[in-house]
Amino acid sequence: MAAVQPDSRLPRVIGAFGIFSVVEFGIWGAVLLYAQGRGGDSLMAAVAVVQLLGAALLAPVAGNFIDRFPRGSALRLAYLIEGTLILVLAATLAADSPIWLVLGMGVLVTISVSLVRPVHYAVLPQLSTTPAALVRANSVSGGLEGVGLVIGFVASGFLRDHGGSGVSALIFGLAILIAAGLTIGVHVPSHVASDLAEGSVGLMRQSFRAVAADSGLATILLMIGLTYFVTQALELIGISFAREVLGGNGLDQGLLAGIEGAGALIGSAVAVTLVLRSRLALPLCAGLALAGVPLLAMTRVGALAPAAGLMMMCGVGVAYSVVAGRTLLQRSVDDALLARVFSLQEGVILLGQAAGAAVPIVLLNVWGPVRSYIPLGLSMIVLAALAYPVVRGVDRRSLFNPDIVRVLLNIPFLRSLPPAGIERLAHSAVWLDVQAGSTIITQGELGDAFYVVDSGSFSVAVDGVLRDHTLGAGDGFGEIALLHDIARTATVTALTDGRLLRIEREDFLATVTGSPDGHRVAADVAAAHLLRDRTAGPTS
Secondary structure, eight states, X not given: OOOOOOOTHHHHHXXXXXXXXXXXXXXXXXXXXXXXXXXXXXXXXXXXXXXXXXXXXXXXXXXXXXXXXXHHHHHHHHHHHHHHHHHHHHHHHHTTOOHHHHHHHHHHHHHHHXXXXXXXXXXXXXXXXXXXXXXHHHHHHHHHHHHHHXXXXXXXXXXXXXXXXHHHHHHHHHHHHXXXXXXXXXXXXXXXXXXXXXXXXXXXXXXXHHHHTOHXXXXXXXXXXXXXXXXXXXHHHHHHHHHHTSOOOHHHHHHHHHTHHHHHHHHHHHGGGGGGOSOOHHHHHHHHHHHHHHHHHGGGOOXXXXXXXXXXXXXXXXXXXXXXXXXXXXXXXXXXXXXXXXXXXHHHHHHHHHHHHHHHHHHXXXXXXXXXXXHHHHHHHHXXXXXXXXXXXXXXXXXXXXXXXXXXXXXXXXXXXXXXXXXXXXXXXXXXXEOTTOEEEOTTSXXXXXXXXXXXXXXXXXXXXXXEEEEOTTOEEOHHHHHHTOBOOSEEEESSOEEEEEEEHHHHHHHHSSSTTGGGTOGGXXXXXXXXXXXXXXXX
């Protein structure tokens, strides 16, 4: 069986993203630590709020500009812009410039950071040679973001202690230029949507209308927004707590601000078990409540190790809750509205982060770093309790088919999809009972669906000649025509009565390849099956 050759560009793109993930949180931490050193907790929180809100207003304009370039060039340009701006920021920090100048550069750097991630995830489908490779690329990229949260904050604190904020920013800027260098030679075509002129305002308006009439969906979005509000607030409170309560240095401050990311990795891994759960209201609310409990315990902590452990526990609960919430949205929202609802979710997340950067100004000044954890923890526990009856209503009407999921998981490359991908396919799949002698697909016809065998035996014929292999339970067929965008390459006929799952072309391509037109760049995924059908001998 011929193996699909990996694209050498993909590891370089992922490596560049790994550097970016560290720098994203590292430069954020560097600016926050600098602001705290200049004006205390109030200035630190104010700087965070201004950076987030400034980026929220200007990033869409910059994003529309950069999306005009071919994606490989856009990715490289985004890294170059980010690296250049960070180096300018380093110069302003080293020169001890006025805080308004540092703040202005911080806003520009935050905007540049927001440019990279969308382009990166748009490039991955075009560089992945198989659906499994795409899923691995997405999974690794998501993991790198969690790792970057921890390493970035720790690095910012360490570098601040051993060279100052200017040196810290200088190193981060040079690192991003290295990331830009890794993308040299990554050439992929552009993909500017034909309805780009519609803009984000129209989409957001439609999103509001879709959610306004459904209190359950609104509650889930509120819960997700609260998690981002709390995690953002914890970064700033953690910096203050490490210094004022624990007497720690910059390294300790960075560790306590970012250690939640390590817990998020664990929570995301544990959340994989949700794929076969028929009800998600309890995991969603329980995860949110459990994330609040460690925050209440922070009032009894006087050392770095237990404080870091509690923050990790909080991260586990937050990640578990967010995965459950997003999965429940995918199950319960009509597919035609799903993208719009998720676009609204992004707006909720951004608002949550901005509020989470502003609230610590009040909490730290009024209650101090120790008691500031109390309202955050209580808000998560109380909202989880109040939301459960409402979310349970969404859970009851959601569409979930555990039997279909189990059948889909028999296919190796589908098994490597994240839970949300499997459930999306299960959402759209339909059962098809067939009788012996029925022709399922015919060579030369247009490919309109992918099939998975649940029971029965099926023959494969190429150019009228039966191949020496048959298809049975756990096998899939029909992906060659879909992924290569060609006519059916073989005829499949039922040898016995059987049962199939049928997944329509659009649903299969959108889920497996990561984008509706991904088949143009994922065509090699079916090369092995195609070679087998063409070269296997006839039945004896």
